[in-house]
Amino acid sequence: MKIFIFGIGKKEQPVAEQWAKQTGVQIDFTAQELNAQTISLAKGADGISFQQMAPVYDEKIYQTMAENKTFLLGTRSAGIDGLNKEYLKKYQINACNVPVYSPRAIAEHVLTLTMMLLRQMPRLLQREQQQNFILDGLIGREIHELTVGVVGTGHIGLVTAQLFKALGATIIGYDKYPKNDIEHILTYRDSLEDVAAKADILTLHTPYLPENHHLIDQKILGLMNSDSLLINTARGPLVDTQALIHALQNGQIAGAGLDTLEDEMFYVNKTKSQQVEQNPYIEKLLTLDNVIVSPHIAFYTLQASKILMENSLNSLYALYTEGTADSLIQL
Structure with a gap:
């Protein structure tokens, strides 16, 4: 399995790398946000994890994911209002969030x-x-x-x-x-x-x-x-x-x-x-x-950041290996 991580921070990178080492899952990442221009960076990935302020509403993102056979999408947040459920359904993409972190x-x-x-x-x-x-x-x-x-x-x-x-x-x-x-x-x-x-x-x-x-x-x-x-x-x-x-x-x-x-x-x-x-x-x-x-930093602690990253990756891994996850977003 390969997971591509968007919006990774300096403190998140070692957490993701340690998780990949423990699970044997291949990861790649960028500090850039997920959008219609950057989605091409995730080509070849089975799943995508992202965290950002900008919503992921552009249909091109979902269309490109489907064309690249990337059918798993995870947001490193509890909120799911940044996702477009219509396009998730249309392109048969399973999405997950992190309902509880810190x-x-x-x-x-x-x-x-x-x-x-x-x-x-x-x-x-x-x-x-x-x-x-x-x-x-x-x-x-x-x-x-x-x-x-x-x-x-x-x-x-x-x-x-x-x-x-x-x-x-x-x-x-x-x-x-x-x-x-x-x-x-x-x-x-x-x-x-x-x-x-x-x-x-x-x-x-x-x-x-x-x-x-x-x-x-x-x-x-x-x-x-x-x-x-x-x-x-x-x-x-x-x-x-x-x-x-x-x-x-x-x-x-x-x-x-x-x-x-x-x-x-x-x-x-x-x-x-x-x-x-x-x-x-x-x-x-x-x-x-x-x-x-303050710039939407209430969640931004070392503990919460670690939990968000690990839980997002764990959910994507569960979706890939088992076909479901506790945090699967119901469409």
């Missing part, structure tokens, strides 16, 4: 963003560049006095709730499919509106689906209190960014920590000179002293 990695980043915002770090760092150390406007808040609203209580949401609970916060949550026996961690509310109205910190942990596009919109932002924070480490399109900017500028909410953003593929993992297309929101957000934007 929920703690994302949860700790949520905590990091929250702590920075609670202690006014964006404003402090802006002032620091001007040698301005006036205390006015830098007063912070303590987590144990606050209510955290967790939207989506899957693996990541639940670990996030546990971390905040350990720090003494009151935890409330909303999920279309509530879990049983977690009353010791959080209390479910009947609606997103109820959670938004009561939470000092609203953190998102739901997958992106067409039905929850702009889940956090002008209406929900209007229900939040003026001291509240919004944290998004899930998917950018869950938030109506224009409505969020308006809410931040007008004091409807106190701040936002955004690890993911609409149209983030225009800037994530790129320098300014490499950003051929301009993200419509990034410049405005970066001028605000109550916002933190």
Whole structure:
């Protein structure tokens, strides 16, 4: 078997090489993203593993895979919204993801963003560049006095709730499919509106689906209190960014920590000179002293990166040798 790996990082390469040595599977790789131009690099491979911000929607990618008899595709992520299911079906390509890797990695980043915002770090760092150390406007808040609203209580949401609970916060949550026996961690509310109205910190942990596009919109932002924070480490399109900017500028909410953003593929993992297309929101957000934007790195820890690579390769190997895998995406 041969697997071609797209978007490999310096820390991932030794992991992939060690896996190949242990399994006897041939691998090849590139740091480039998977697209209609680079797909030719994978000719001769039985399977492809990739990780990137840009979605894999171009039919030419799937068509070329089929022509090259490459019928296995694995995304090194939990989310599958970057794949085109129509073309997977059309060209009979089996795809897999990594449903669970390191929920703690994302949860700790949520905590990091929250702590920075609670202690006014964006404003402090802006002032620091001007040698301005006036205390006015830098007063912070303590987590144990606050209510955290967790939207989506899957693996990541639940670990996030546990971390905040350990720090003494009151935890409330909303999920279309509530879990049983977690009353010791959080209390479910009947609606997103109820959670938004009561939470000092609203953190998102739901997958992106067409039905929850702009889940956090002008209406929900209007229900939040003026001291509240919004944290998004899930998917950018869950938030109506224009409505969020308006809410931040007008004091409807106190701040936002955004690890993911609409149209983030225009800037994530790129320098300014490499950003051929301009993200419509990034410049405005970066001028605000109550916002933190990180480049979709909540998952990006040594442990999570290792798990993502190994699990992706293991799933492709299972699909090749057994015809199925636990992480097979149902079409």
